[in-house]
Amino acid sequence: MKGVMKTVARYSAVLLCILVLVSLVPEIYRATKKEVVCKKINYTGIVAKRAKIYTEIGGSCEEKRAEKGTPLIVREERATADNRIWVLAYTSDDSRIGWIERENIKKARGD
Known part of the structure; x- marks a missing residue:
């Protein structure tokens, strides 16, 4: 049971990191785009x-x-x-x- 909890926690942390990075992509794009x-x-x-x-x-x-x-x-x-x-x-x-x-x-x- 302890091993299952560690695996779930690890996958949850990875998913959270991916979601944060995906949510930052539009902001990064907007900051680097040359507006004319x-x-x-x-x-x-x-x-x-x-x-x-x-x-x-x-x-x-x-x-x-x-x-x-x-x-x-x-x-x-x-x-x-x-x-x-x-x-x-x-x-x-x-x-x-x-x-x-x-x-x-x-x-x-x-x-």
Whole structure:
């Protein structure tokens, strides 16, 4: 009888540990997921300082840079989990430039 009680106690402890781990999985997933907040906007701006142009947010950087004073149109703004804000920039003839950090852009006067 004593052996049966030990076995039941051992299996109960293992099951309890498994249940706790399974209940933590959604919380762990939520903590590690990169949340992106997207906002559709439309304003004209200029490049405030020389900036790298990215094809994807924080991703690969093509060997392109936006020179200071370059006019552009901002259509979309995204905030990433690391508190950086990116803007999707277009030229005045609607061709896509790429993603630039918002700190490198300033709004044009009159907007």
